[in-house]
Amino acid sequence: ICVPAADARQEAGLQIAGKTIESDPAPFIDNNRVMVPVRDIVDALQADVSWDGEKQAVTVVKGSNQIAMIIGDPQAMVNGENVDMEVPPVIVNGRTMVPVRILAEGLQVPISWDNAAKIVNLERTVLVAGSSVDFPPFEFKEGDEFVGFEMELIDAVEEVIGEKISVKDISFDQLIPSLRSGQVDLIISGITIHEPRKEVVDFTIPYFDYGEIIITAKGSDQDMVLGDLAGQKIACQSGSISQETVNELVEKFPETRPVFLATLEEIWLATEQGIVDAAIVPYAPTAYYLTGHSDSNLQMAGKMFDSQQVGIAVQKGDQQLLNKLNHGLETLFENGTYDRIYEKWFGPNV
CATH class of the missing domain: 3.30.457.10 (Copper amine oxidase-like, N-terminal domain)
Known part of the structure; x- marks a missing residue:
């Protein structure tokens, strides 16, 4: 000045x-x-x-x-x-x-x-969060507004830590490069925590488990496990992690009949109509679908498996921001805000 x-x-x-x-x-x-x-x-x-x-x-x-x-x-x-x-x-x-x-x-x-x-x-600085806003129910657009589970979560974190956070829409493959170059301060975009990523960025405590789940028509055993699907007609999405699980099941139980479909919508419909006995699907989009379709004849059965934890990513070594975000998440876990946001988008936490 x-x-x-x-x-x-x-x-x-x-x-x-x-x-x-x-x-x-x-x-x-x-x-x-x-x-x-x-x-x-x-x-x-x-x-x-x-x-x-x-x-x-x-x-x-x-x-x-x-x-x-x-x-x-x-x-x-x-x-x-x-x-x-x-x-x-x-x-x-x-x-x-x-x-x-x-x-x-x-x-x-x-x-x-x-x-x-x-x-x-x-003026206080504004933290910029990178997110690929094309991944419902985590983040997607309604008109010009960014909505979804993670958009509500980061708004709640913002309120706890007292710093304004602005979301910038960036393609998923450019999120980590944008973080490392300083274009954004953090990433919140359904990004899973695994070793190769941990070598170049730091992660907060996990706030979501992204895994697979069994779905069946209502009335089936809700406590079934993968072995219970042996010999049945099982649907999954072609090219997905679920297909790998079904292939392993077929290898172990050759009488199991796999049905590979292109979209989750086709899988949900085939399961609901009894065309297949059950399906193995990603938990998050399925829970979101069932939350908005309470009249559906589908149910999730058993426990989630092949789980990968999701966290917020920050620049390697940015311990100050990491501590703030962890404090924000921990506060939301403790005061019930996280559970309310989760249930809105996915139903009761499994």
């Missing part, structure tokens, strides 16, 4: 997202630059700050953004690049004061100056 020279060493006001921040010492103007107490700014923006007393160095970190400064040195290291400051950091009454502009630019925070009121205002 550059201000008129006549205001040198004059005190200035400080606001974060329109809320006044009181600090001691107060922000002041030096050589046309607004100097602010780094600790107060960092705390308000939910970033981290460290102090090296021996080197008289302060480091600010928020996600992948990092600012390193030394008291009295007019050059800072901002996100890997040297940046010159017209006024170097100083210590006033035991507090480190730095140019507000260097913090705003380094943390990528919008900044504005009210010259009449002598107030500098910083």
Whole structure:
């Protein structure tokens, strides 16, 4: 922030997202630059700050953004690049004061100056969540609106952690590259947690188990297991994980008769009409279908199997954001919000 020279060493006001921040010492103007107490700014923006007393160095970190400064040195290291400051950091009454502009630019925070009121205002950053919004019931579009289980979940997390989260529609195959390049801060898109992915991104605690389930017509044994399907006519979707399960069943019990269909809709209909005895299908879309079709003659039987856990992905090493998201999820689990969202989209949690 550059201000008129006549205001040198004059005190200035400080606001974060329109809320006044009181600090001691107060922000002041030096050589046309607004100097602010780094600790107060960092705390308000939910970033981290460290102090090296021996080197008289302060480091600010928020996600992948990092600012390193030394008291009295007019050059800072901002996100890997040297940046010159017209006024170097100083210590006033035991507090480190730095140019507000260097913090705003380094943390990528919008900044504005009210010259009449002598107030500098910083806006909170918006977290960007990447999602492939073509995967009902997890996320899909209704008109111009993003809806679905994960869209409601991330809205609830946003409320708990107190940070605004904006969803950006990105094709699934570009989600991890977008996260690693910094185009998005996190991914919420039915992304399963497995070792190859864990090598390049970090995951929150899991919030969903994505697996397979048996469906039958109502009235059948609800406690059946895969072995109970031996010798029966079993449907599944061609080319799916379910087909691998059916093929293994046929290999073990050759009298089992597989029926491979192209779509889940065909499988649901064939099972409901008794064309097949049962089917093996992915749990999530089937639960969503049954939640919206209570008059259906279908039922899910037994327990989910071949389960893979789903989590939110963040940049490798972004422990601060990971901790916030985990806190948000844990809170939703504890206060019942997660169960309410889950039941809306999938029915009672199995």
